[in-house]
Amino acid sequence: MSKTKGYVEVTRRNWDADFYADMQRGGHFIISEPAEYTIDGQRKNSLYGAQSPLYGTDFDSEQAFVERYRCKCGEIQGKAFEGFTCPICKEKVTFKDTDIKIIGWISYGKNRLINPYYYHKISSVMPKNTFNDIIYSKYKITTNGIREKAEADDFDTPPLSPYSGIGIDEFYNDFEDIMDYFKKKNKNKASSIDMILNEKNKVFTSHYPVFTPKLRPSGSTSDTYYYNTLDKDINTLFTLSENLKSCIDVERDYIIQRIQQKMVHSWDLVFETLPKKQGIIRSEILGKKRTAESKLYELLETLYKTISSRYFI
Numbered sequence: 219m220s221k222t223k224g225y226v227e228v229t230r231r232n233w234d235a236d237f238y239a240d241m242q243r244g245g246h247f248i249i250s251e252p253a254e255y256t257i258d259g260q261r262k263n264s265l266y267g268a269q270s271p272l273y274g275t276d277f278d279s280e281q282a283f284v285e286r287y288r289c290k291c292g293e294i295q296g297k298a299f300e301g302f303t304c305p306i307c308k309e310k311v312t313f314k315d316t317d318i319k320i321i322g323w324i325s326y327g328k329n330r331l332i333n334p335y336y337y338h339k340i341s342s343v344m345p346k347n348t349f350n351d352i353i354y355s356k357y358k359i360t361t362n363g364i365r366e367k368a369e370a371d372d373f374d375t376p377p378l379s380p381y382s383g384i385g386i387d388e389f390y391n392d393f394e395d396i397m398d399y400f401k402k403k404n405k406n407k408a409s410s411i412d413m414i415l416n417e418k419n420k421v422f423t424s425h426y427p428v429f430t431p432k433l434r435p436s437g438s439t440s441d442t443y444y445y446n447t448l449d450k451d452i453n454t455l456f457t458l459s460e461n462l463k464s465c466i467d468v469e470r471d472y473i474i475q476r477i478q479q480k481m482v483h484s485w486d487l488v489f490e491t492l493p494k495k496q497g498i499i500r501s502e503i504l505g506k507k508r509t510a511e512s513k514l515y516e517l518l519e520t521l522y523k524t525i526s527s528r529y530f531i
């Protein structure tokens with residue numbers, strides 16, 4: 219982590235590699251449950267959801283960064299309970315440091331998506347709307363109401379390229395040919411296209427990182443839109459990962475398309491906030507205690523920039 223103020227480390231990530239590395243290192247987890255569940259009329263954060271206690275304890279008190287004792291699920295907290303076994307998660311209460319770098323991963327199994335960074339990059343080396351026209355499969359409704367993959371002459375709108383409507387999987391299979399085609403069409407984009415060609419393993423991904431909810435709190439001040447929208451995206455991205463598991467083929471392409479759109483949307487939300495000097499973190503976390511804990515804000519802002527740029531560029 220850089221200590222230089224305002225510095226954002228820019229690295230292009232391979233999310234699949236990050237996912238496997240995080241799983242091996244331990245401490246990180248796969249998001250496999252909705253964010254909340256209801257028990258006896260009370261809403262709780264799921265252990266393997268996007269608001270999981272596995273992300274670590276809150277920064278919601280002046281005790282931020284001091285020691286915390288809790289069980290795995292967070293139900294039992296406090297030094298007084300050290301060694302006590304939680305009846306819910308069956309784990310002993312131990313000291314757990316807050317690790318703001320914990321990532322919850324949404325997995326899409328063997329399905330391929332385009333990493334949003336490369337989505338923008340590839341879109342920019344093709345004529346307007348052409349990339350969407352390639353990766354979003356086209357369908358027709360047959361006379362008996364069945365949805366079928368469309369052939370070129372079924373298209374309502376003229377195809378924007380010879381690869382119109384092939385979908386992400388075909389784009390993956392013909393990646394080199396397709397990128398070469400656009401390289402020949404647009405010579406001044408050649409160096410960008412070469413970069414994309416060289417980084418094929420980063421272009422496609424089956425995993426999506428969700429960084430700590432401490433850096434995306436739900437507040438009620440000016441930047442509420444950012445957080446609520448980001449968390450809505452995250453919840454949808456999880457729900458769609460579940461839908462993918464049981465869907466039929468024709469639905470699958472549609473679900474993939476929605477995941478792709480949500481992924482890009484959430485990435486844009488994070489990316490747009492990165493250069494801002496007046497931070498979201500400053501205004502959102504701890505709200506009123508701003509002046510007293512400005513050092514904490516500074517730290518959190520740096521963490522936000524570090525973590526989001528680590529995973530979102």
Ligand SMILES: [Zn+2]
Binds near residue numbers: 291292304305306307
């Ligand atoms: Zn527990």
